[in-house]
Amino acid sequence: MTIEHKFGWGPKTxxxxxxxxxxxxxxxxxxxxxxxxxxxxxxxxxRAEMLTAPAEQHPQFRARSVFAPPDFCTDxxxxxxxxxxxxxxxxxxxxxxxxxxxLLGILRRHSIPYSTEDGVVRVWxxxxxxxxxxxx
Numbered sequence: 754m755t756i757e758h759k760f761g762w763g764p765k766t767x768x769x770x771x772x773x774x775x776x777x778x779x780x781x782x783x784x785x786x787x788x789x790x791x792x793x794x795x796x797x798x799x800r801a802e803m804l805t806a807p808a809e810q811h812p813q814f815r816a817r818s819v820f821a822p823p824d825f826c827t828d829x830x831x832x833x834x835x836x837x838x839x840x841x842x843x844x845x846x847x848x849x850x851x852x853x854x855x856l857l858g859i860l861r862r863h864s865i866p867y868s869t870e871d872g873v874v875r876v877w878x879x880x881x882x883x884x885x886x887x888x889x
Contacts, residue, residue: 814849
């Protein structure tokens, strides 16, 4: 039995947070603390593209959860199969690859909104009240 069959997820689907975490997220959205930007399907499309990326692109990511302490994000990581889930609580994910044009082409092809923050491509899962990213 493959891990996809065991857990019910694969390259185009991913596990979701627990019910209590989903309730907590829903509360944050309903109170206006978070504004949803990217849905589960778009995250899965992005992940599937990274899993099938040409080796020479060497895509990597770092991410921030809406539940993380202020100013925390993960270290850069290239393991998209096991390390990019669940995505329901991702505030943002920064991406890098050998070719920025290749990366931006994927985001545009899938209509995934992104911004450039300090020269790094950032895909948003949620934004918070206040100044918003400049979408590209």
